[in-house]
Amino acid sequence: MKRLKATIAYDGSGFVGYQIQPNARTVQLEIMKVLETMHKGRVVQVVASGRTDAKVHATGQVIHFDSEFSIPISGWLKALNVLLPEDIRVHSIEEVDASFHARYHTTGKIYRYKWDRSGIISPFTRNFMVHVKPSLDVEAMRDAAQALIGTHDFSSFCAANTAVVDKVRTIRRLDFEEHGNELHMVIEGTGFLYNMVRIIAGTLAEVGLGKRQADELEKIVAVIDRDAAGITAPAHGLYLESVMYGS
Amino acid sequence: MKRLKATIAYDGSGFVGYQIQPNARTVQLEIMKVLETMHKGRVVQVVASGRTDAKVHATGQVIHFDSEFSIPISGWLKALNVLLPEDIRVHSIEEVDASFHARYHTTGKIYRYKWDRSGIISPFTRNFMVHVKPSLDVEAMRDAAQALIGTHDFSSFCAANTAVVDKVRTIRRLDFEEHGNELHMVIEGTGFLYNMVRIIAGTLAEVGLGKRQADELEKIVAVIDRDAAGITAPAHGLYLESVMYGS
Numbered sequence: 188m189k190r191l192k193a194t195i196a197y198d199g200s201g202f203v204g205y206q207i208q209p210n211a212r213t214v215q216l217e218i219m220k221v222l223e224t225m226h227k228g229r230v231v232q233v234v235a236s237g238r239t240d241a242k243v244h245a246t247g248q249v250i251h252f253d254s255e256f257s258i259p260i261s262g263w264l265k266a267l268n269v270l271l272p273e274d275i276r277v278h279s280i281e282e283v284d285a286s287f288h289a290r291y292h293t294t295g296k297i298y299r300y301k302w303d304r305s306g307i308i309s310p311f312t313r314n315f316m317v318h319v320k321p322s323l324d325v326e327a328m329r330d331a332a333q334a335l336i337g338t339h340d341f342s343s344f345c346a347a348n349t350a351v352v353d354k355v356r357t358i359r360r361l362d363f364e365e366h367g368n369e370l371h372m373v374i375e376g377t378g379f380l381y382n383m384v385r386i387i388a389g390t391l392a393e394v395g396l397g398k399r400q401a402d403e404l405e406k407i408v409a410v411i412d413r414d415a416a417g418i419t420a421p422a423h424g425l426y427l428e429s430v431m432y433g434s
Numbered sequence: 435m436k437r438l439k440a441t442i443a444y445d446g447s448g449f450v451g452y453q454i455q456p457n458a459r460t461v462q463l464e465i466m467k468v469l470e471t472m473h474k475g476r477v478v479q480v481v482a483s484g485r486t487d488a489k490v491h492a493t494g495q496v497i498h499f500d501s502e503f504s505i506p507i508s509g510w511l512k513a514l515n516v517l518l519p520e521d522i523r524v525h526s527i528e529e530v531d532a533s534f535h536a537r538y539h540t541t542g543k544i545y546r547y548k549w550d551r552s553g554i555i556s557p558f559t560r561n562f563m564v565h566v567k568p569s570l571d572v573e574a575m576r577d578a579a580q581a582l583i584g585t586h587d588f589s590s591f592c593a594a595n596t597a598v599v600d601k602v603r604t605i606r607r608l609d610f611e612e613h614g615n616e617l618h619m620v621i622e623g624t625g626f627l628y629n630m631v632r633i634i635a636g637t638l639a640e641v642g643l644g645k646r647q648a649d650e651l652e653k654i655v656a657v658i659d660r661d662a663a664g665i666t667a668p669a670h671g672l673y674l675e676s677v678m679y680g681s
């Protein structure tokens with residue numbers, strides 16, 4: 188038996204999310220269906236670094252699965268990309284130690300959130316970016332973001348119905364990149380709570396739009412109350428960009 | 435009554451084409467439905483510069499229609515973009531002389547054809563670019579394209595079942611642009627026969643892939659026979675980029 192680690196990309200538009208659920212199109216099910224076909228009807232479990240919600244995209248999601256096949260890596264890459272639907276692509280695959288675990292061994296993740304500041308959003312990016320006013324104050328957003336960097340209890344930035352008890356997380360990096368009309372928020376952390384990136388994006392966008400002051404962020408973190416933060420930004424602007432393992 | 439000229443963009447993925455046909459989602463019908471709603475149930479005819487096929491995109495299609503409304507241009511732009519589905523956007527609108535005709539008065543068109551030369555195509559661009567081998571020889575394609583520039587009988591590059599008699603057209607410009615992994619063919623002409631841009635793209639791609647020699651193009655034009663040229667390249671790589679009027 189060999190353990191294989193694959194880095195995959197998917198367009199979240201056509202999925203109800205990453206994780207299998209009844210009567211719905213999910214990324215995990217599409218991959219498992221392909222592996223089951225390749226393994227003559229045997230179910231092959233697929234483990235991802237974490238789930239992503241409906242409409243959320245990935246450019247660097249990581250999965251692992253086990254197989255007894257001894258086909259070369261290039262053969263795996265080709266076979267999976269031929270058999271998978273076009274909205275999921277495998278970018279790389281490698282054999283890893285049998286102890287590797289895509290979820291338990293993550294040491295960090297990078298997410299990217301994309302806004303389009305065009306006066307009129309392009310019909311070609313409507314599922315891939317969130318439209319905002321061109322006048323967004325990016326400097327104010329950068330200022331506000333400083334209060335989030337570091338280790339904090341992020342309860343204010345976590346969906347209220349979450350079962351997780353320990354809500355302390357570390358944000359290592361929170362940058363804004365401007366690419367023409369596109370504005371990207373790039374956030375790197377040890378791990379993220381449910382909806383955390385989208386609530387951060389939604390709150391910082393409210394700062395950019397002048398609905399909040401940049402200096403409010405420190406207080407929002409301190410009160411440990413989801414209601415203190417801003418809206419949960421729409422799912423289709425979010426990308427899981429990379430997953431880190433090891434130190 | 436005022437005549438309005440609008441420049442529109444659409445993602446062709448969700449349409450069977452521009453032109454109205456029974457029981458199918460078309461760009462023309464979506465626009466006419468919105469205008470009918472705005473005009474309290476009165477049918478407003480919409481005339482485009484020309485039709486586009488299923489899956490073909492537009493970034494600069496031009497339409498005209500007549501209305502008795504005396505709302506300002508900015509009001510038109512806002513109302514149409516609120517009422518239209520997100521895969522159609524109006525980029526600009528202006529009042530024109532009542533004699534203006536979006537189809538009859540065109541003096542030129544620019545189309546763009548997009549290929550993706552990535553080793554593995556991105557799930558995000560699968561409906562917007564056509565995947566080709568990274569090794570495509572772009573210089574050979576540029577060489578081959580020279581034989582097409584100018585005024586020729588383009589019968590060899592026209593779908594065989596076309597009713598049009600006069601197949602002489604003028605290509606003013608045929609360039610290749612490289613943007614990272616993307617390769618674009620930009621073609622400007624007085625007018626184009628049915629499938630002409632896609633057959634040119636398909637034939638030049640065959641040159642790039644080494645299936646044909648660049649110096650074959652002159653002969654292909656000369657024989658006036660659709661079978662001499664290459665395949666019709668897939669629809670989803672094609673964009674109607676702009677339509678010219680006047681000299």
